[in-house]
Amino acid sequence: MVITPGGRSEGGSGPSTSGRRPRILLASRSPRRRQLLREHGFEFDLASASVDDSHLRPGQSDARAWVMSLAFLKASAAVGDERAAEGGVVILGADTVCAVGGRIIGQPRDEAHARDMINTLSDGEHQVLTGVALICPGTLRREIYVDESLVRVGVISDEQRESYLATGQWKGKAGAYNLSERMDAGWPLECVGDPTSVMGLPMGTLEQRVSAFCERGGEAAA
Numbered sequence: 550m551v552i553t554p555g556g557r558s559e560g561g562s563g564p565s566t567s568g569r570r571p572r573i574l575l576a577s578r579s580p581r582r583r584q585l586l587r588e589h590g591f592e593f594d595l596a597s598a599s600v601d602d603s604h605l606r607p608g609q610s611d612a613r614a615w616v617m618s619l620a621f622l623k624a625s626a627a628v629g630d631e632r633a634a635e636g637g638v639v640i641l642g643a644d645t646v647c648a649v650g651g652r653i654i655g656q657p658r659d660e661a662h663a664r665d666m667i668n669t670l671s672d673g674e675h676q677v678l679t680g681v682a683l684i685c686p687g688t689l690r691r692e693i694y695v696d697e698s699l700v701r702v703g704v705i706s707d708e709q710r711e712s713y714l715a716t717g718q719w720k721g722k723a724g725a726y727n728l729s730e731r732m733d734a735g736w737p738l739e740c741v742g743d744p745t746s747v748m749g750l751p752m753g754t755l756e757q758r759v760s761a762f763c764e765r766g767g768e769a770a771a
Contacts, residue, residue: 570756571763572635574686576627576642581727581749589752596627596640612648616680617693619644624682624691633686639759640684645749647700647724648676654724660714663725667713670724671705677723677747681755683762692762696743696751700728703737 573586573593586593610618624642627633633640647654649669657663677700683692713734719725728747732738745752 571637571639571759573759574627574630574633574638574640576623576640577749579643579721579749582643585745585748585750585752589756593641594632596630596632598626598630599623611651612646612653612676612678613680613695613697615653616644616646616678617682617695618680620680620682621691621693624684628684628686628689638686639763640682640686641759642682642684643679643750645677645679645723645747648678649673656721656723657719657725660719663714663719664710666725667705667710667719670700670702670726671710672703674699674701675724676700677742679746679749679751681751681758683759685762692758694758696746696754698740698742698744698747700747701739701741705736709734709736 570591573591574596575582575586575593576596576598578595578599583593583595620642622642623644624640627640627642630640632638647666647670654666654669654675657666677698678695680693680695685691713719713726713731718727718730726736728738728740728744740747743751743753
């Protein structure tokens, strides 16, 4: 796919599906992931435990291994949540990074770091990798996988960059940007792959993966 510009419970209406979906225990504080789950009709709760990965560094890990490890770390932290003991629940952890020439670009530390990231991505292309971890609380069986997309970026002008940085919307975002927001703003972006994966969750494959995972009783298949 190529995309170019042009109670305690959470959830919402979305595309109808056959069968009953499991309830998701989301091990992520990302508002974009919550939005994607709502838009696609998933019922979910937010896990009470959270992982601060801002102090973690990938070292010599490649981008695929790193993003899957972070997704599993987040999901594992939610195993002790009391809602994980409820029937029909699947824990979902996820993490997203950008990579340029094999070099991982995570979330910006501050505005200056965000500026450097945008300058690096401008007039080039980069990979966006989203790692996903599913855990069955009852058996602790798991499935971990990664979804990859390619984003091509045209020249981002100084005015576009600086006006964006002033909004603070770069905070907490892999590569310092959100695909749909920046496309709507007129940035020269082209996505080859699943745009929802670039935004935080690969919704094109997630429903099938979750359903198959539950049918197997949580047995790993990745």
